[in-house]
Amino acid sequence: MMLIRVMNDMTQIKPNNAVLLNQWSSKWAFILAATGAAVGLGNIWRFPYMAGSHGGSAFVVLYLIFVLILGLPIMIAEILIGRRARKNPVDALITLAKQSKRSKYWGLLGWWGALALLLVLSFYSVVSGWSIAYLIKSISGQFNGLNADQVNHVWHQFLSNPWRLLGWHTLFMALTIGVIIRGVHEGLEKATQFMMPALYLILLALVIYAACVGNFAKAARFLFDFNINTITSSVVIAAMGHAFFTLALGAGAMLTYGAYVPKNVNIAQTVFIVAALDVLVAILAGFAIFPLVFAHHLSPSAGPGLMFVALPIAFADIPGGAFVGGLFFLLLLFAAWTSSINLAEPLVITLQYRLKVKRKTAAVLVGVFAWSIGIGSLLSFNLWKDVKFFHTYTVFDLATNIPTNIILPIGGLGFALFAGWVMKKSATRSELNSKLYPAWRFLIRYIAPAGIFIVFITPFL
Numbered sequence: 001m002m003l004i005r006v007m008n009d010m011t012q013i014k015p016n017n018a019v020l021l022n023q024w025s026s027k028w029a030f031i032l033a034a035t036g037a038a039v040g041l042g043n044i045w046r047f048p049y050m051a052g053s054h055g056g057s058a059f060v061v062l063y064l065i066f067v068l069i070l071g072l073p074i075m076i077a078e079i080l081i082g083r084r085a086r087k088n089p090v091d092a093l094i095t096l097a098k099q100s101k102r103s104k105y106w107g108l109l110g111w112w113g114a115l116a117l118l119l120v121l122s123f124y125s126v127v128s129g130w131s132i133a134y135l136i137k138s139i140s141g142q143f144n145g146l147n148a149d150q151v152n153h154v155w156h157q158f159l160s161n162p163w164r165l166l167g168w169h170t171l172f173m174a175l176t177i178g179v180i181i182r183g184v185h186e187g188l189e190k191a192t193q194f195m196m197p198a199l200y201l202i203l204l205a206l207v208i209y210a211a212c213v214g215n216f217a218k219a220a221r222f223l224f225d226f227n228i229n230t231i232t233s234s235v236v237i238a239a240m241g242h243a244f245f246t247l248a249l250g251a252g253a254m255l256t257y258g259a260y261v262p263k264n265v266n267i268a269q270t271v272f273i274v275a276a277l278d279v280l281v282a283i284l285a286g287f288a289i290f291p292l293v294f295a296h297h298l299s300p301s302a303g304p305g306l307m308f309v310a311l312p313i314a315f316a317d318i319p320g321g322a323f324v325g326g327l328f329f330l331l332l333l334f335a336a337w338t339s340s341i342n343l344a345e346p347l348v349i350t351l352q353y354r355l356k357v358k359r360k361t362a363a364v365l366v367g368v369f370a371w372s373i374g375i376g377s378l379l380s381f382n383l384w385k386d387v388k389f390f391h392t393y394t395v396f397d398l399a400t401n402i403p404t405n406i407i408l409p410i411g412g413l414g415f416a417l418f419a420g421w422v423m424k425k426s427a428t429r430s431e432l433n434s435k436l437y438p439a440w441r442f443l444i445r446y447i448a449p450a451g452i453f454i455v456f457i458t459p460f461l
């Protein structure tokens with residue numbers, strides 16, 4: 001993708017040159033890259049299981065509200081901060097704060113985001129590794145003719161072996177860091193361009209299949225039949241965290257891609273397109289998975305294994321299922337790959353410029369660090385299965401929920417305050433350059449900060 005092309009160019013930037021000069025070649029190149037970053041495991045794997053374990057519609061409706069009132073304005077904020085400064089997140093914040101005669105300690109917000117990215121990358125690689133394994137299981141016909149119980153058994157067997165999980169985790173991390181270090185050859189670059197649309201198509205086909213053989217009506221009720229009584233503070237927090245996670249916000253990841261956006265691109269318009277595509281993929285994934293969950297009497301609150309059990313039941317059943325399943329996991333892998341590159345890239349350029357090391361050294365450091373943390377996540381499915389914090393949370397639960405539900409939203413609050421209160425009005429107005437500016441400014445100064453704050457205090461209300 002274009003993102004990979006930029007990555008190739010970036011390898012030529014000298015570490016001490018803090019200004020990033022490369023730019024996306026067009027509005028569409030940027031939309032493609034930003035969608036590649038946003039659409040990933042969050043939409044297809046995480047959204048259904050989070051909705052499933054947080055009461056379905058209560059989670060879905062809140063998530064949609066948070067995308068609208070927090071996600072859209074904060075994505076605009078991050079991109080305009082990036083484009084204004086054209087630097088890595090830490091330097092971007094320091095530079096713009098100085099321009100407004102404010103403290104250079106705003107740079108700490110960039111490091112806060114980096115912490116989130118590192119933690120997310122660590123478990124992201126573990127789960128993406130599962131997708132590679134399932135790609136191979138599918139095409140080798142291992143699901144052919146299995147019933148729901150047998151598919152479930154395959155999943156639990158798979159998780160029980162830490163070495164195997166470690167192997168897949170290592171492979172995926174190497175794929176991510178490999179792209180960051182070397183860039184990618186023409187072939188893969190072209191392939192990725194049609195992988196994303198192909199993923200949308202196969203998801204649509206799975207929705208049609210699920211509608212024909214599954215319990216579609218129950219799925220629709222589960223996802224959209226809103227009942228205000230099912231809302232609890234943990235649902236509100238999880239829905240907000242997921243909105244940040246799925247849109248890649250609150251950590252400086254979008255800021256980093258924003259640094260390459262050409263001056264003439266209309267930021268507001270592109271942000272609407274990216275968010276709409278992102279939500280669409282999540283809803284499609286929900287409608288591909290839940291009709292099967294209900295038809296086969298699986299538990300919607302099965303947790304992280306939901307997609308890895310529900311979809312192979314379909315692949316076991318349909319003619320040519322091995323191929324369809326293989327294709328699905330391949331496309332999922334590409335979606336995860338483009339997102340993990342977006343997770344790693346801001347970390348790498350931040351280390352590169354702040355520590356003044358080579359891009360390659362920074363990339364290896366990031367990879368090794370995230371890989372090591374990821375081992376904790378993968379062990380929580382086997383050797384550390386019984387290690388529970390507060391009697392409930394495994395290491396994996398903490399590794400996924402702390403960055404998503406706490407670090408990203410606090411980062412988002414920081415970016416909202418920065419764009420709304422620290423940057424000069426003239427600066428944000430000239431970057432956004434849209435009729436929507438007054439509405440955005442109101443949302444980013446008041447609604448987004450207040451919204452995040454209120455969500456955080458709901459457990460104490």
Ligand code: PHE
Nearest residue numbers: 038040041042245246248253
């Ligand atoms: N948005 C990605 C997904 O939904 C994950 C991500 C989070 C990517 C934060 C970059 C930054 O899978």
